[in-house]
Amino acid sequence: xxxxxxxxxxxxxxxxxxxxxxxxxxxxxxxxxxxxxxxxxxxxxxxxxxxxxxxxxxxxxxxxxxxxxxxxxxxxxxxxxxxxxxxxxxxxxxxxxxxxxxxxxxxxxxxxxxxxxxxxxxxxxxxxxxxxxxxxxxxxxxxxxxxxxxxxxxxxxxxxxxxxxxxxxxxxxxxxxxxxxxxxxxxxxxxxxxxxxxxxxxxxxxxxxxxxxxxxxxxxxxxxxxxxxxxxxxxxxxxxxxxxxxxxxxxxxxxxxxxxxxxx
Amino acid sequence: xxxxxxxxxxxxxxxxxxxxxxxxxxxxxxxxxxxxxxxxxxxxxxxxxxxxxxxxxxxxxxxxxxxxxxxxxxxxxxxxxxxxxxxxxxxxxxxxxxxxxxxxxxxxxxxxxxxxxxxxxxxxxxxxxxxxxxxxxxxxxxxxxxxxxxxxxxxxxxxxxxxxxxxxxxxxxxxxxxxxxxxxxxxxxxxxxxxxxxxxxxxxxxxxxxxxxxxxxxxxxxxxxxxxxxxxxxxxxxxxxxxxxxxxxxxxxxxxxxxxxxxxxxxxxxxxxxxxxxxxxxxxxxxxxxxxxxxxxxxxxxxxxxxxxxxxxxxxxxxxxxxxxxxxxxxxxxxxxxxxxxxxxxxxxxxxxxxxxxxxxxxxxxxxxxxxxxxxxxxxxxxxxxxxxxxxxxxxxxxxxxxxxxxxxxxxx
Ligand code: HEM
Numbered sequence: 001x002x003x004x005x006x007x008x009x010x011x012x013x014x015x016x017x018x019x020x021x022x023x024x025x026x027x028x029x030x031x032x033x034x035x036x037x038x039x040x041x042x043x044x045x046x047x048x049x050x051x052x053x054x055x056x057x058x059x060x061x062x063x064x065x066x067x068x069x070x071x072x073x074x075x076x077x078x079x080x081x082x083x084x085x086x087x088x089x090x091x092x093x094x095x096x097x098x099x100x101x102x103x104x105x106x107x108x109x110x111x112x113x114x115x116x117x118x119x120x121x122x123x124x125x126x127x128x129x130x131x132x133x134x135x136x137x138x139x140x141x142x143x144x145x146x147x148x149x150x151x152x153x154x155x156x157x158x159x160x161x162x163x164x165x166x167x168x169x170x171x172x173x174x175x176x177x178x179x180x181x182x183x184x185x186x187x188x189x190x191x192x193x194x195x196x197x198x199x200x201x202x203x204x205x206x207x208x209x210x211x212x213x214x215x216x217x218x219x220x221x222x223x224x225x226x227x228x229x230x231x232x233x234x235x236x237x238x239x240x241x242x243x244x245x246x247x248x249x250x251x252x253x254x255x256x257x258x259x260x261x262x263x264x
Numbered sequence: 265x266x267x268x269x270x271x272x273x274x275x276x277x278x279x280x281x282x283x284x285x286x287x288x289x290x291x292x293x294x295x296x297x298x299x300x301x302x303x304x305x306x307x308x309x310x311x312x313x314x315x316x317x318x319x320x321x322x323x324x325x326x327x328x329x330x331x332x333x334x335x336x337x338x339x340x341x342x343x344x345x346x347x348x349x350x351x352x353x354x355x356x357x358x359x360x361x362x363x364x365x366x367x368x369x370x371x372x373x374x375x376x377x378x379x380x381x382x383x384x385x386x387x388x389x390x391x392x393x394x395x396x397x398x399x400x401x402x403x404x405x406x407x408x409x410x411x412x413x414x415x416x417x418x419x420x421x422x423x424x425x426x427x428x429x430x431x432x433x434x435x436x437x438x439x440x441x442x443x444x445x446x447x448x449x450x451x452x453x454x455x456x457x458x459x460x461x462x463x464x465x466x467x468x469x470x471x472x473x474x475x476x477x478x479x480x481x482x483x484x485x486x487x488x489x490x491x492x493x494x495x496x497x498x499x500x501x502x503x504x505x506x507x508x509x510x511x512x513x514x515x516x517x518x519x520x521x522x523x524x525x526x527x528x529x530x531x532x533x534x535x536x537x538x539x540x541x542x543x544x545x546x547x548x549x550x551x552x553x554x555x556x557x558x559x560x561x562x563x564x565x566x567x568x569x570x571x572x573x574x575x576x577x578x579x580x581x582x583x584x585x586x587x588x589x590x591x592x593x594x595x596x597x598x599x600x601x602x603x604x605x606x607x608x609x610x611x612x613x614x615x616x617x618x619x620x621x622x623x624x625x626x627x628x629x630x631x632x633x634x635x636x637x638x639x640x641x642x643x644x645x646x647x648x649x650x651x652x653x654x655x656x657x658x659x660x661x662x663x664x665x666x667x668x669x670x671x672x673x674x675x676x677x
Contacts, residue, residue: 114500117479117586120610170668177665184654193611195440195622195642197650198431200383205361212354216347223343252364 004111007049008104014042015077015097022090039097040081046074046100059118062131065246066112071135072142073100079143079171087167095146126189133185137178138241141214144171145238151231165227168234176214183211202251206244213237277339279348286348289394290355293387297378304384307436310645317433324397328404341401349395356388392432399425416667419660427653434646441642442624445471445594447635454641465641467598467616474592474626474637479503479585480524481544481563483510483517486572486579494578504546504582514552517580521547528568534560543568546582550575566633584631592623592637608639619643 018039025031050070053061061067077100080093147168154161186207187197198204217233243251273281307313331337339345360382363374378385403421406414441454441463452468455461480503485494496502496510508519525542526534534545545562550573563584564570572579589609596616597603606614608623615621620642627634 113495116501116503117588120587120589123589124611173668174665177661177668180657180661184658187654188651191647192613195613195620195624195640196438196644197647200360200365202361205357209354209357209361212350212357216350216354219343219347219350223347248361251362 003052004049005108007045008108011042011045011049011073012101012104014038014045015101018042019094019097022093036081039077039093042097042100043074043077046070046104050074057116059116060128060131062127063115063118063122064112066107066110068131068135069103069107071132072139073103075135075139076100076103076142079139083143083147083167083171087163089147089163089167091150092143092147092167095150096143099142099146121193124189124193126185126192130182130185130189133178134182137175137182138245140171140175140178141241142238144168144175145235145241147171148231148234151228152235155228155231165231168231169221169227172214172217172234172237176211176218179207179211179214183207203244203248206240206248210237210240210244213240275335277335277344279344281339282345282348285345286352286391286394289390290352290387293385293390294377296386296390298376300386301376304381305386305389307433309436313433313436317429320396321400321429324400325404325407328401329408332405337401341398341405343402346395346398346402349391349398352391353388353395356382356385356391392428396425396429416660416663419656419663423653423656423658423660425653427650427657430646430649430653434644434650437643437645439643440640441465443469443639443641445469445592445637445639447471447474447637450597467596467619469621469639469641470595470597471637472593472595474590474634476590476626476632476634477588478632479588480505481546481582481585483508483519483546483548484581484583485512485515485575486581487577488579489577493583503585504544515575516551518549518551519546520549520558526562534562541565541567544582544584545571548573548580550580566630587631590623590626592639594621594639596621608637618645 018035018037018041021031021035021038025035050061053070061070076096077093080096083092084090145168147164151161151164151168154164186204190199190204191197214237217230217237220230220233221227270278270280308316327337328341359379363379363382365382366380372380374380378387382388399421403418403425406417406421441456443451443454443465445451448471450468450470452465453462454465456463483496483502483504485496486492487494494512496512502508502510504519504522506519506522508522510517523534523536523542523545525537525539526545527537527542529535536542543563543565545560547558547560549556549558552575559573559580560571561573561580561582562568562571563582570581572581591607591609593605593607595603595605596614598617602617604614604616606616606621608614608621610623613620613622622640622642623637624640625638627636630636
């Protein structure tokens with residue numbers, strides 16, 4: 001995989017340069033467009049790489065944790081750009097690009113075993129919708145947690161920040177929608193592939209837990225619990241997501257899981 | 265907050281009472297579990313479970329509707345208790361997500377407290393019942409009188425109510441049996457995961473043929489001293505075909521020729537053969553330190569020893585690829601003379617009457633040569649109700665997404 005190293009370094013370079021130019025663009029508005037194009041270019045590089053990788057693998061690169069990190073790296077910055085475009089909040093994209101670079105660095109440090117095979121249970125029309133919907137959900141919730149964390153830090157410095165709180169809320173809301181679809185698609189697929197829609201497999205249990213965490217958030221929000229307290233909640237919910245996402249493989253319960261990601 | 269100055273149980277009840285109530289329910293659940301020494305709860309089957317569930321639904325809805333101004337009922341169907349119960353379910357799931365869930369083992373402290381079968385334990389059952397009551401009450405107030413603006417709420421909450429209650433009450437009627445069948449034979453007995461006693465099926469399955477397709481074999485270097493397989497430099501699972509190259513430290517290998525199905529002839533060289541008996545052969549050129557040699561290697565089969573190329577202390581070997589797909593050609597037949605011919609494959613189950621048949625496994629030691637197929641047959645009469653719940657939640661989800669975006673546009677303009 002010579003090309004992954006090149007693509008990853010190129011993408012990280014684009015994001016870093018884009019971030020630096022953006023900082024200058026605060027003073028010099030003429031730099032805004034070049035800054036955006038550079039940063040956006042990083043994601044374009046990753047998307048092109050995913051397309052290329054997909055074509056040489058002859059299967060969607062969604063099978064291993066490393067492969068899913070490619071998607072996060074491509075998609076997370078896009079959420080940052082969307083939030084900037086939609087709510088004129090410009091700091092989220094820095095966190096998003098840093099997170100994306102972090103994912104690529106993990107992949108650079110732990111090169112994937114290049115494996116074209118796809119086990120029969122994964123050869124299903126549900127495979128792509130299920131995983132992609134989950135990816136998008138996690139990406140939105142990651143952005144929501146980052147926003148909430150930033151809000152918490154503003155609170156601690158007692159700065160007012162109403163837009164920030166509504167951004168973390170809407171990202172959580174959209175993330176919840178995708179999580180719900182992912183959960184149900186997973187159940188419908190499991191019925192076709194494994195015979196039952198729900199078996200309390202550790203991965204399913206943790207997916208359900210993450211969903212409950214955001215369900216709890218939405219109801220607390222509805223019950224008019226103070227927004228500022230809920231920022232803590234949102235920031236911490238991401239811990240549950242992370243366990244669900246990477247951590248399940250290391251838990252004692254994973255010994256009898258049918259679908260932890262292949263550890264290669 | 266106002267809550268701080270409120271006395272305990274002063275109306276209207278709020279979070280404090282909800283937390284206390286939920287904690288009490290969890291404690292009671294665990295006490296029950298201990299008292300019954302960790303045996304799983306046995307649920308009644310159809311039609312009793314359906315009758316109980318309907319009565320429960322009617323009871324909850326009518327209490328909600330008749331006592332909608334009673335403050336205790338209001339609290340019982342309110343968000344604070346709902347949130348506490350969501351946390352209780354999350355807590356129990358957390359236990360289930362960390363402690364390995366194993367059926368059967370008993371006697372240990374973990375099994376007496378129910379933590380190794382948490383999803384069929386008393387604390388879980390009790391929490392779910394309270395959750396359904398709470399959710400049902402909140403529904404009763406939004407269902408009657410019906411308003412279109414409540415549609416999203418109704419789809420989400422009623423969908424979840426239906427899916428959860430039918431999945432749990434219906435689990436007693438779920439039948440999952442494994443049917444082992446040998447090629448050329450029929451079987452009408454199945455085994456459950458829990459017991460060795462075969463159970464009679466209302467139909468029989470005849471296996472015409474089991475077939476398995478593999479991915480191309482892989483080239484690997486084997487170290488017999490450490491019993492380790494070494495991957496080549498590129499960290500690639502090398503699929504063997506003509507022209508494949510691989511390199512290890514000081515060692516280069518090229519595949520000169522590849523025959524996917526071959527058998528050794530009298531001259532000792534492989535000759536193309538039928539796919540049912542042949543095995544993959546590859547002719548490789550091995551270059552190490554300025555010396556070069558060529559050799560035939562093969563993966564082996566139950567009838568043939570694998571052929572490896574010795575390289576000092578190491579062996580260059582070819583291992584069979586992982587299974588790409590496997591299927592069983594079967595005829596399913598019931599006593600009334602109805603029959604169906606079908607191909608069962610992973611992810612492609614086949615329906616027969618109330619049953620669904622799945623390709624589950626085969627004799628893994630024999631691999632491609634397996635003459636045995638494991639078919640799983642499943643009957644789940646409650647599935648349509650659970651799916652109705654799923655589709656309602658998805659419909660609610662679409663409305664939620666749509667309204668979320670619309671409100672966002674309102675907020676930013
Ligand atoms: C524990 C029992 C539950 C209770 C008592 C409850 C109660 C409520 C109430 C009173 C609302 C506000 C509705 C409105 O203002 O129109 C609400 C909103 C909502 N509920 Fe529930 N609910 C429960 C469980 C659930 C479950 C299991 C789901 C998911 C399937 C769910 C999904 C939602 C959603 C998506 C909203 C909208 C949130 C928003 O508009 O921000 N709820 N719930």
